[in-house]
Amino acid sequence: MKTIEEFLESKNIRVTAMRLLIYKFLAEKLVAVTLSDIENAFEKADRTTLYRTIKTFEEKEIVHQIDDGTGITKYALCEKGCNCEIETDLHLHFHCNNCNETICLTEHKIPQIKVPDGFVSENVNLVVKGICDKCSGQ
Amino acid sequence: MKTIEEFLESKNIRVTAMRLLIYKFLAEKLVAVTLSDIENAFEKADRTTLYRTIKTFEEKEIVHQIDDGTGITKYALCEKGCNCEIETDLHLHFHCNNCNETICLTEHKIPQIKVPDGFVSENVNLVVKGICDKCSGQ
DNA sequence: ACAATAAATGCACTTCCATTGCATTGGTTA
DNA sequence: TAACCAATGCAATGGAAGTGCATTTATTGT
Ligand SMILES: [Mn+2]
Ligand SMILES: [Mn+2]
Ligand SMILES: [Zn+2]
Ligand SMILES: [Zn+2]
Numbered sequence: 001m002k003t004i005e006e007f008l009e010s011k012n013i014r015v016t017a018m019r020l021l022i023y024k025f026l027a028e029k030l031v032a033v034t035l036s037d038i039e040n041a042f043e044k045a046d047r048t049t050l051y052r053t054i055k056t057f058e059e060k061e062i063v064h065q066i067d068d069g070t071g072i073t074k075y076a077l078c079e080k081g082c083n084c085e086i087e088t089d090l091h092l093h094f095h096c097n098n099c100n101e102t103i104c105l106t107e108h109k110i111p112q113i114k115v116p117d118g119f120v121s122e123n124v125n126l127v128v129k130g131i132c133d134k135c136s137g138q
Numbered sequence: 139m140k141t142i143e144e145f146l147e148s149k150n151i152r153v154t155a156m157r158l159l160i161y162k163f164l165a166e167k168l169v170a171v172t173l174s175d176i177e178n179a180f181e182k183a184d185r186t187t188l189y190r191t192i193k194t195f196e197e198k199e200i201v202h203q204i205d206d207g208t209g210i211t212k213y214a215l216c217e218k219g220c221n222c223e224i225e226t227d228l229h230l231h232f233h234c235n236n237c238n239e240t241i242c243l244t245e246h247k248i249p250q251i252k253v254p255d256g257f258v259s260e261n262v263n264l265v266v267k268g269i270c271d272k273c274s275g276q
Numbered sequence: 277a278c279a280a281t282a283a284a285t286g287c288a289c290t291t292c293c294a295t296t297g298c299a300t301t302g303g304t305t306a
Numbered sequence: 307t308a309a310c311c312a313a314t315g316c317a318a319t320g321g322a323a324g325t326g327c328a329t330t331t332a333t334t335g336t
Contacts, residue, residue: 115268123267
């Protein structure tokens with residue numbers, strides 16, 4: 001079991017106090033978060049630092065960005081099977097219309113989508129909207 | 139063959155000069171447009187009017203909104219088979235990474251997506267990105 | 277240990293798009 | 307014609323993303 005420090009270093013991410021905190025914050029969250037969510041969790045920190053930290057995580061491919069259609073970019077830690085570095089083979093995302101939370105369905109792969117002749121598919125964004133398990137009352 | 143005026147009235151949209159112009163603009167476009175696109179096409183008109191016109195068209199369900207992941211909302215006229223009033227049965231959209239245009243693939247229905255137990259799927263946003271037929275050089 | 281260097285952070289500012297309040301215009305109806 | 311309501315125009319706001327630059331902090335070489 002690697003420590004978080006070792007993990008970050010293995011991804012060529014310099015370890016700082018702020019980065020550790022943000023990583024832990026993301027790790028204990030079960031849902032995708034916005035920059036504002038992180039901002040609210042760390043009121044003392046500057047927004048730019050949080051922004052650049054998440055961008056660093058994204059570049060180093062330990063976080064992926066999610067466009068769930070709300071207009072606000074969300075982020076989540078990449079998990080085993082996430083494969084976000086590969087443009088194909090992305091998992092799908094679920095956005096709850098009730099609680100407004102967005103979660104990765106890592107194990108749910110996006111089916112092969114047929115496109116008309118002449119079109120070349122490079123990657124796919126698939127967001128299912130509806131009611132999540134917590135909100136569906138069961 | 140209904141006139142545009144008759145069509146708008148049948149949808150409970152009051153006919154104005156501006157609305158006719160915008161409707162025709164959308165109708166002759168083969169791709170989804172942004173508010174800025176409309177703005178550039180009608181420099182004399184105020185941005186707010188264009189904005190509210192497109193929102194009216196959306197409410198009255200003759201236009202649907204497209205989130206193609208560029209961060210800028212796009213709009214396109216609903217066509218036969220569009221069914222955008224019904225939350226299910228949406229068609230897919232294609233965004234070209236080369237020319238940056240987004241088009242409706244109205245005839246391409248979104249396959250049924252399985253979600254885990256407890257989750258209820260209400261609708262789906264599916265955007266395929268890649269190279270369009272014009273840009274793929276054929 | 278110290279100086280030189282590079283990276284991370286903080287602050288201010290900007291840009292872009294979406295959206296709203298309110299005054300004005302214009303068209304419809306009694 | 308007067309009254310009314312919808313459409314339009316102008317101005318301002320707000321939210322989110324992104325950037326320039328100064329400062330602090332960490333790393334490296336001597
Ligand atoms: Mn995900
Ligand atoms: Mn469409
Ligand atoms: Zn929910
Ligand atoms: Zn193209």
